[in-house]
Amino acid sequence: xxxxxxxxxxxxxxxxxxxxxxxxxxxxxxxxxxxxxxxxxxxxxxxxxxxxxxxxxxxxxxxxxxxxxxxxxxxxxxxxxxxxxxxxxxxxxxxxxxxxxxxxxxxxxxxxxxxxxxxxxxxxxxxxxxxxxxxxxxxxxxxxxxxxxxxxxxxxxxxxxxxxxxxxxxxxxxxxxxxxxxxxxxxxxxxxxxxxxxxxxxxxxxxxxxxxxxxxxxxxxxxxxxxxxxxxxxxxxxxxxxxxxxxxxxxxxxxx
Numbered sequence: 709x710x711x712x713x714x715x716x717x718x719x720x721x722x723x724x725x726x727x728x729x730x731x732x733x734x735x736x737x738x739x740x741x742x743x744x745x746x747x748x749x750x751x752x753x754x755x756x757x758x759x760x761x762x763x764x765x766x767x768x769x770x771x772x773x774x775x776x777x778x779x780x781x782x783x784x785x786x787x788x789x790x791x792x793x794x795x796x797x798x799x800x801x802x803x804x805x806x807x808x809x810x811x812x813x814x815x816x817x818x819x820x821x822x823x824x825x826x827x828x829x830x831x832x833x834x835x836x837x838x839x840x841x842x843x844x845x846x847x848x849x850x851x852x853x854x855x856x857x858x859x860x861x862x863x864x865x866x867x868x869x870x871x872x873x874x875x876x877x878x879x880x881x882x883x884x885x886x887x888x889x890x891x892x893x894x895x896x897x898x899x900x901x902x903x904x905x906x907x908x909x910x911x912x913x914x915x916x917x918x919x920x921x922x923x924x925x926x927x928x929x930x931x932x933x934x935x936x937x938x939x940x941x942x943x944x945x946x947x948x949x950x951x952x953x954x955x956x957x958x959x960x961x962x963x964x
């Protein structure tokens with residue numbers, strides 16, 4: 709129930725949702741003068757949320773700094789959070805990736821250069837997928853196709869949110885007799901790292917953050933970045949607002 713409620717509340721607070729509601733209010737508001745004022749607020753919001761320069765500045769302020777491979781100490785296990793595959797496209801011979809494939813590909817790079825000895829993938833099926841396999845299983849198959857030994861791939865496939873990623877990962881480690889006091893490399897998208905790190909800290913797992921899949925980019929002062937509205941900018945704000953709401957809700961219910 710909490711999972712569905714949090715999804716609905718996040719939708720209501722999305723920037724694009726707010727803009728649409730304001731514009732609808734202007735459309736149905738009878739007094740023309742007041743309607744124009746409301747419409748003006750909606751237009752300003754739309755321009756602000758669709759500005760790529762402003763959305764990129766917000767992402768740069770939120771996402772943790774990039775870390776080179778050399779900055780990561782050698783560890784036994786790297787923990788990869790899922791949310792990177794297309795579970796609504798079923799295939800039996802491959803894995804379809806969405807945005808966020810860096811999580812698994814850069815985990816594989818850490819493994820290949822000897823920074824981690826095993827990869828633990830945590831993540832189930834999420835919300836109403838058509839694919840019957842868990843994300844953890846799909847990513848395991850991908851790693852095995854690259855030549856990675858099955859013995860070095862661990863999967864936890866029950867979790868459906870970040871809190872459960874942390875909680876069920878700890879339970880899995882304890883069940884497998886793996887020491888939970890050691891340091892683990894935590895691998896997830898940069899925008900998602902602050903909430904993920906807090907969740908793993910809360911359950912008592914010591915993690916070294918390795919943020920990947922950056923949505924921000926270097927600041928550019930060209931005309932398109934400064935003035936041209938773009939839907940990707942609105943998406944960036946939705947991504948950030950959802951993450952901020954997640955942090956607040958998790959704090960209120962004691963998840964971080």
